[in-house]
Amino acid sequence: MRMLVVDAFTARPFAGNPAGVCLLQDAADAGWMQRVAAEMKHSETAYVRPLPDPDADFELRWFTPLVEVALCGHATLASAHALYDTGTVDAGAPIRFRTRESGVLTVTRAADGSLSMDFPAVPAARVDPPEGLAGALGAAPLWTGRNDQNDLLVEVADEASVRGLAADTAALGEIDARGVIVTAAAAEPGGGYDFVSRFFGARVLLGDGEDPVTGSAHCALAPFWAARLGRAAVTGYQASERGGYVRAELRGDRVVLTGTAVTVLDGTLRI
Known part of the structure; x- marks a missing residue:
């Protein structure tokens, strides 16, 4: 299966935050996803799977080398970039990610290539x-x-x-x-x-x-x-x-x- 490494929140390689992005076709076992994340050793590895869902286009899950997390911004940005970069999603189309704990997260791409993510606010x-x-x-x-x-x-x-x-x-x-x-x-x-x-x-x-x-x-x-x-x-x-x-x-x-x-x-x- 296809795996990318994407540097997020940067316009140049080897800056920002690197994330692994695994493009799945079918559902995967959580234990397997955790082992791959431990192998990758990035702060997060994301798993993206297409969904037959009228309200979302892809499932998205995030794993650190140690645990699954409820929300991850840079790996969401990396996942959207990977989908646009590989031609999986047309450049002008928004991407709706269904997550386990953070609802549906929508990412849109601007003409300059920047990506905007609609996330829940979590004030302290x-x-x-x-x-x-x-x-x-x-x-x-x-x-x-x-x-x-x-x-x-x-x-x-x-x-x-x-x-x-x-x-x-x-x-x-x-x-x-x-x-x-x-x-x-x-x-x-x-x-x-x-x-x-x-x-x-x-x-x-x-x-x-x-x-x-x-x-x-x-x-x-x-x-x-x-x-x-x-x-x-x-x-x-x-x-x-x-x-x-x-x-x-x-x-x-x-x-x-x-x-x-x-x-x-x-x-x-x-x-």
Whole structure:
């Protein structure tokens, strides 16, 4: 079966966030999908299967090397890019993905090749910082919230603090959260992005637990920064080693995330 590797939220190879995309024709066993994701070792591997469904075109599931997840932005972007790039879907047609826990997600392609994804907003409600959070991050939280994805959203002092974080992965793994989103306002407003962020998912990701560019995190970041900045449309830069830009527009209880993607590998999975 056909397998692609796509760098998402970037316009150039070897940046953004890589995802495996497996184009299935028939339903697959979840255990097999988990083993393939562990073999691929990307933060997420997506599985796309056509559906005979009037309300959706494809089934979409996402697996980290360790677990299946309920929502993944960069692997959704990668999956849509793969379907357009391989000619499976006409460039002007929207793609409707049916997911197990996040409903139907629609992706549209603009004339410039950028892809926009209609996702649920998952705003964070303010909570007290969990014990050990500041020490695990190496930075003092100014504001801490938790959302329905069980992500912690943590605002710190400034952009330099976000970029300079040297998080303790083991300590973060002891905190009750799917992931920890750390953010701050851009140091130079008008410089191409409004805020920066980093995402640490020690419980679901391998290695140092940092995800390069996290679409689902922007479902929390968008409502947070839209309220702070007083406008619905914002742009984030995820300041990981690879880095990537995510444009986000808050529309009621939905967030439209926009970015670009690049195919870096197109081959055959021989199992």
